[in-house]
Amino acid sequence: MPVERLLPSEEGRALIGLVRDIAAKELRPRADAAEVAAVSVPACPRDVFAVLGRAGLLSLPYPEEFGGGAQPYETYLQVIEEIGAAWMSVAVGTSVHALTCYPTAAYGTRGQQEALLPGMLSGETLGAYCLSEPLAGSDIASMTTRAERDGEDYVINGTKSWISHAGHADFYATFARTSDDGGKGLSCFVVPADADGLSFGTPEKKMGLHCDPVSEVLFEDVRVPASRRMGAEGQGMAIALAALDSGRLGIAAAATGLAQAALDLAASYAVDRRQFGRPVASNQGLAFLIADLAAAIGSARASYLYAARLRDAGRPFSKEAAIAKLIATDAAMRVTTEAVQVLGGAGYTADFPAERYFREAKVTQIFEGTNQIQRLVIGRHVLGR
Template structure:
């Protein structure tokens, strides 16, 4: 059974343009995502055509400058688009977030010449990006990465393996963090690697609990030669670039989590209204009604938290702590809400006849990607206790 069209969320948006953008997004979710999500997930098919459709609609470039080919929308608006997409199909919403993350390094740290040369193509809708930071032995400890890029004249030669790469083997470009110098964070740099580079290959996709339609794979760099002008920023600046991207990326994951939670709540409410027990809808029973109320309250709190962090970012203020808080709270909320949705549906919630079980499996990964929630707690604690 496909998920029903989500009920429109009451949103406070900053402009008529933003309202039109959210209406467009909801229309695309209803027409392009909801009718296909369950079948494509079950088959494990990557919906590359959907991303082209979103690109043509301008949804792959929203937070970047118009001068670079972007939509120049505030993060407050972009994140709500992500939420709407994720309520229809998490693999798509998360994929847009990953693409946006993969463009961040060049858009924020690239030279004017680099941005004019490559960014319009990356933001134009035809290309899809991936972000290569994690490795088989360095996930949360990103500063311990081992993939090397050695200078050879006017080129870098890259050797190593990246792990857990969303869009691995499918992306048109890879924003890749490599070691160009000493051990530790100061020896890391960022390179923009074309997806068709000689020596670049992907392993078979991982067999995951959820998000089967979104390929996650190791990427192997076997002597990949790359022109030195594809260095983003300066040598040794890569760790700073990575942290900057992750602060924004965590907000993307938070918005995706609220989208999944909202879809699960909508399903649970519809079921509770129609399911009859003891001669009346189960929504009339206080125990279940209280459960729905808690689910809705947690979702509203999470949405408010990620939007507050986005508004700090849009205002040019520090938002790293708030991004970690939003990622932590929203993804934990998604896990609780989707688990409760399965409970509301009872035995039907445990079957694939309804999408509740898929929502629950999808929610789990959001507590892990782009920094586990234990890492988020560490980040928040350091912000609270540093001098």
């Protein structure tokens, strides 16, 4: 059942109609088979991203003058939710791409924006966000990848891990250490995919999101012009944290879409499935469960939309982004788990997408900051510490 949405503009309503049409024609029909095929042969559906790019859906929250859609986050996130309900790997990839454009859009000079953003926002390119390392996940300040200044260039050495689109992206928003001053010693660079010395590890074997290939990104004497450093030296931590606030909202919206898809499947099955001469949906216990799941999804949607509206208004939203990510991803895990239960034995088979939804939901509680980290962020804001 389509979600009843309240959009801030007629253009936003048209965008939702467009993405629903693309989801029905290009995403849902392919998702199951593509995810199965990618288990043995990891693949990134670049042709699908090309479709989204031509429709202008890969650049929605960025300025129109550089090729973006100039849409408020309130609209952009609802687009992400619609994509998440159709194909979660693509929703995550779309959110990651928006995340990779953020350092240039928010911290780049006018010259850097004019040089780089049109390509990033063209819909023809895809970005990757290189922050995590094998021994530096939530503890960003402990990263060891280094960027040493050499004349008009920086030379980058190190390893990034758990990178979506690794080996498939056209550019890599990369965070590296430019001094030994802890969190104040990090800087941000936009590294082109064809840079000498850039290579990639074997794709990780994951329990879900198989069409979101993830692997290590290896930097071996990768030379990057200083003109591709975003912001000042030492500003990387601030850039990373600001980007993650927005990225968490993208994951919250995608997780909400995934949960909605699982609920729709469970409700439809409960209405159609008959036991003891009547639909199983007529059992009050099941009806109450479905109601609770719908309430959880409604709460998740409300939380990410509230954070988005704060962002659109130029107000602080870090705490609210963490709350939205926490609520939405926990809801996705709960709803997908219960969806499998509602379908019973059928839910445990690949004949229905419930088991795929279940597997895809788990990682949403982990990436863009684990939900334990979200609680830390929220607690610090509330307690003023």
